[in-house]
Amino acid sequence: MQFTKAEEYGIFGIMYLATQPKGKVTPLSEISENQHVPEKFLAKIFQSLCRSGLVRSHRGVKGGFTLGKTSDKITVKEVIESIQGPYYISKCLMEPPDGQSPAMLSLRKFLERAQGSLLKVFSSHTIKDLTDWQD
Amino acid sequence: MQFTKAEEYGIFGIMYLATQPKGKVTPLSEISENQHVPEKFLAKIFQSLCRSGLVRSHRGVKGGFTLGKTSDKITVKEVIESIQGPYYISKCLMEPPDGQSPAMLSLRKFLERAQGSLLKVFSSHTIKDLTDWQD
DNA sequence: GACCCATGCAATTTACAAAAGCCGAAGAAT
DNA sequence: ATTCTTCGGCTTTTGTAAATTGCATGGGTC
Numbered sequence A, B: 001m002q003f004t005k006a007e008e009y010g011i012f013g014i015m016y017l018a019t020q021p022k023g024k025v026t027p028l029s030e031i032s033e034n035q036h037v038p039e040k041f042l043a044k045i046f047q048s049l050c051r052s053g054l055v056r057s058h059r060g061v062k063g064g065f066t067l068g069k070t071s072d073k074i075t076v077k078e079v080i081e082s083i084q085g086p087y088y089i090s091k092c093l094m095e096p097p098d099g100q101s102p103a104m105l106s107l108r109k110f111l112e113r114a115q116g117s118l119l120k121v122f123s124s125h126t127i128k129d130l131t132d133w134q135d
Numbered sequence C: 001g002a003c004c005c006a007t008g009c010a011a012t013t014t015a016c017a018a019a020a021g022c023c024g025a026a027g028a029a030t
Numbered sequence D: 001a002t003t004c005t006t007c008g009g010c011t012t013t014t015g016t017a018a019a020t021t022g023c024a025t026g027g028g029t030c
Helices: A005-018 A028-035 A039-051 A076-084 A102-123 A127-133 B005-018 B028-035 B039-051 B076-084 B102-123 B127-133
Strands: A055-058 A064-067 B055-058 B064-067
Touching: A005 A028, A005 A039, A005 A064, A005 A076, A005 A127, A005 B102, A028 A039, A028 A064, A039 A055, A039 A076, A076 A102, A076 A127, A102 B005, A102 B102, A102 B127, A127 B102, B005 B028, B005 B039, B005 B064, B005 B076, B005 B127, B028 B039, B028 B064, B039 B055, B039 B076, B076 B102, B076 B127
Parallel strands: none
Antiparallel strands: A055 A064, B055 B064
């Protein structure tokens, strides 16, 4: 529903992959250690990222993860939404507007505007933007 | 930390006051009933709103609340922040940036940008905007 | 086939949102 | 002055979601 540790860790993980040599397969243990993130938690997050194609998994010895596409093609919005589904600034936007009070409809209109402004920022920044800022 | 029921109810409450005849003192029970909000919860919220001067309280028989200033002078941001303090899009922005990892600093930079965009919307809309939309 | 690493689900702990309850204080009406 | 009404502040309960941990499973490499 909002920006939590899961999204934070997910972004860190993808950022880490983005800074590795191209083609290298990186295991969770390495990401977890370098970014100081609980490994099992990261595992769950990467399952989502894998399902949406942002990362690719490789099983077995010397397995791990690689990026599904180049980091300048991965927006922050994609990462967030593949981890937790559609982003809503408030719970009340999750429910359909049918039969709600006039005050609520008015508030929704406002919140939709606010949310739109936020999603615009989320979708206009890529993982590459973030890794570039690191230096 | 994010947009919760408390802020929702607070905005509804102030919107209701804004639509009442000027000078009328409105008790919580009336607001609660009309906006379908638990009265005791609303009471707690209005304490905060009162402390920050957005509403004025009047005790005793025929007591209640009035607006502290006209509804076109009350921004949504003021309402939110008087209820829950400074608005942060994510917990990690609440902590000082000292001694944090490069990845975290980079993420913070991004989140601050996103949050700024959101706060701009919050501060550029007033309660009057919302009540106007109701009709 | 032994070892490594991802997969998937279950269970747990922790934290905070949401709400209700209680008693006290202030003010108006009489 | 007494009584009634309404806010004030604190405490406690309840509910739900976040944040983690654990374990059994399965695919791959050597």
